[in-house]
Amino acid sequence: MEIVSEAKSHGGRQLVCRHSSVATGTDMTFSVFLPPQSESGARLPVVWYLSGLTCTHANVTENGEYRAACAQLGLVFVAPDTSPRGEGVPTAPDGGWDLGLGAGFYLDATEEPWSGHYRMWTYVTEELPALIEAKFPVESGRQGIMGHSMGGHGALTVALRNPERFRSVSAFSPIIAPSQVPWGQKALGNYLGADRRAWRKHDAVALIEDGARIPELLVDVGDSDPFLEQELRPELLEEACQSAGIELQLNRRPGYDHSYYFISTFMADHLRWHAERLR
Amino acid sequence: MEIVSEAKSHGGRQLVCRHSSVATGTDMTFSVFLPPQSESGARLPVVWYLSGLTCTHANVTENGEYRAACAQLGLVFVAPDTSPRGEGVPTAPDGGWDLGLGAGFYLDATEEPWSGHYRMWTYVTEELPALIEAKFPVESGRQGIMGHSMGGHGALTVALRNPERFRSVSAFSPIIAPSQVPWGQKALGNYLGADRRAWRKHDAVALIEDGARIPELLVDVGDSDPFLEQELRPELLEEACQSAGIELQLNRRPGYDHSYYFISTFMADHLRWHAERLR
Numbered sequence: 001m002e003i004v005s006e007a008k009s010h011g012g013r014q015l016v017c018r019h020s021s022v023a024t025g026t027d028m029t030f031s032v033f034l035p036p037q038s039e040s041g042a043r044l045p046v047v048w049y050l051s052g053l054t055c056t057h058a059n060v061t062e063n064g065e066y067r068a069a070c071a072q073l074g075l076v077f078v079a080p081d082t083s084p085r086g087e088g089v090p091t092a093p094d095g096g097w098d099l100g101l102g103a104g105f106y107l108d109a110t111e112e113p114w115s116g117h118y119r120m121w122t123y124v125t126e127e128l129p130a131l132i133e134a135k136f137p138v139e140s141g142r143q144g145i146m147g148h149s150m151g152g153h154g155a156l157t158v159a160l161r162n163p164e165r166f167r168s169v170s171a172f173s174p175i176i177a178p179s180q181v182p183w184g185q186k187a188l189g190n191y192l193g194a195d196r197r198a199w200r201k202h203d204a205v206a207l208i209e210d211g212a213r214i215p216e217l218l219v220d221v222g223d224s225d226p227f228l229e230q231e232l233r234p235e236l237l238e239e240a241c242q243s244a245g246i247e248l249q250l251n252r253r254p255g256y257d258h259s260y261y262f263i264s265t266f267m268a269d270h271l272r273w274h275a276e277r278l279r
Numbered sequence: 280m281e282i283v284s285e286a287k288s289h290g291g292r293q294l295v296c297r298h299s300s301v302a303t304g305t306d307m308t309f310s311v312f313l314p315p316q317s318e319s320g321a322r323l324p325v326v327w328y329l330s331g332l333t334c335t336h337a338n339v340t341e342n343g344e345y346r347a348a349c350a351q352l353g354l355v356f357v358a359p360d361t362s363p364r365g366e367g368v369p370t371a372p373d374g375g376w377d378l379g380l381g382a383g384f385y386l387d388a389t390e391e392p393w394s395g396h397y398r399m400w401t402y403v404t405e406e407l408p409a410l411i412e413a414k415f416p417v418e419s420g421r422q423g424i425m426g427h428s429m430g431g432h433g434a435l436t437v438a439l440r441n442p443e444r445f446r447s448v449s450a451f452s453p454i455i456a457p458s459q460v461p462w463g464q465k466a467l468g469n470y471l472g473a474d475r476r477a478w479r480k481h482d483a484v485a486l487i488e489d490g491a492r493i494p495e496l497l498v499d500v501g502d503s504d505p506f507l508e509q510e511l512r513p514e515l516l517e518e519a520c521q522s523a524g525i526e527l528q529l530n531r532r533p534g535y536d537h538s539y540y541f542i543s544t545f546m547a548d549h550l551r552w553h554a555e556r557l558r
Contacts, residue, residue: 007535007541008501008503008536008540008541009543009544010543011544014540062341062342063341068547222287260341261286261293262286262288265287
């Protein structure tokens with residue numbers, strides 16, 4: 001693992017790192033913020049942040065406004081990329097931004113031409129966690145996960161399938177039922193094939209319907225989000241959580257959109273919510 | 280004036296606006312954050328933020344982490360561009376980033392080929408203030424100004440030459456004696472010509488030596504800033520302020536560099552400092 005850049009910020013250290021990934025067969029870049037409390041050598045709770053369509057690690061790292069809260073709360077913050085990148089990595093044949101580069105959907109593709117590199121599930125659930133634990137002062141028993149849009153989908157599905165690992169789960173504007181919305185249908189159909197049974201373990205609402213459980217969940221959405229009605233459909237998550245007895249705190253924020261102007265507004269609230277559960 | 284984008288953030292509204300500038304003879308883009316207190320229609324104090332080399336309005340708007348503090352303190356925050364841009368606007372013949380596009384140095388150029396469009400002094404001291412006052416709920420009697428690097432130079436020179444207009448002045452990593460450092464000598468020589476007497480009104484230390492006065496000044500620099508010794512030289516400002524009786528609070532921040540990771544760390548401190556003086 002190579003440290004690409006390092007800067008002091010809010011009393012801690014903001015790193016950008018690159019490593020050669022076995023899972024994706026490419027170099028992968030991620031960012032990690034080490035709060036000032038890490039200087040003592042103590043192992044700290046860690047919050048994973050999975051980003052949305054078109055993003056790299058850089059979007060939340062530059063625009064997410066998480067460092068002040070992480071420094072105050074003593075949280076390590078890790079932000080992976082959203083897809084493999086580099087020579088030989090295929091992307092959307094139609095030039096679209098909702099498939100291929102920047103749109104890995106946090107799954108292991110089984111279909112050609114994707115299955116060779118698009119293995120983000122293994123990357124974010126196995127390879128990167130092992131690297132983070134080996135290289136940084138994190139406590140694996142105190143992990144939270146959050147994400148935005150496609151990364152909210154990632155956070156929810158990763159948590160629902162690994163409930164023993166995460167003590168706290170939250171999302172901004174998540175895609176919660178990809179099998180039922182255009183972005184998800186395009187991605188899951190291409191990456192996993194036409195058999196919709198294979199989609200269910202990458203669909204938060206389907207996972208809950210099939211019995212996956214976490215105790216509680218914090219979700220914020222903007223009511224002026226242009227993707228709310230067609231792609232996000234938070235009411236489907238409300239129904240699934242209610243049926244399953246999952247305590248969902250769903251905040252519909254008046255006037256907010258899908259951007260980091262929205263995310264950054266409520267980032268500190270989410271991090272406090274995670275910190276309370278990671279104590 | 281056209282609103283290019285608008286997003287709700289931290290309870291207020293982050294706008295990006297474009298207008299046709301008489302001063303520069305180009306379209307100019309700037310951002311303005313209206314805190315939630317502006318909804319009442321009351322006129323609010325305004326803080327001007329002048330950006331550094333290579334930046335547009337977008338850098339601080341996306342990476343500056345100012346909105347939470349402005350929303351709490353009731354401050355309007357305006358961020359202009361750093362140079363004219365567009366068809367027919369000349370830039371550095373050597374391709375450098377320290378002259379021409381993104382490097383207007385907040386002065387009115389007198390030399391060819393710059394004098395046609397590079398009129399950022401008139402733009403930030405006359406044209407844009409008049410537009411802001413006409414279009415947004417700001418109180419012209421309560422203005423503060425701050426900036427970063429080349430924009431710190433801009434903030435100091437604008438304030439020193441207009442002390443009646445600004446109640447508060449601060450800077451991150453400012454260029455304070457451009458006549459004495461390579462970035463400044465290149466810019467002032469190109470824009471203003473070889474006669475160094477013309478440079479003095481665009482050099483904060485020279486202005487203070489020549490009698491310009493403001494009561495006090497807040498400056499933060501990182502002691503790991505790679506430009507500290509050659510381009511910034513804050514000790515020259517310390518000496519000038521001491522001789523002139525200007526109360527300078529100079530914070531040398533251990534481990535911090537020249538980036539927005541540094542600026543964002545101390546942004547809220549600066550805004551509180553401004554707000555106390557703008558009450």
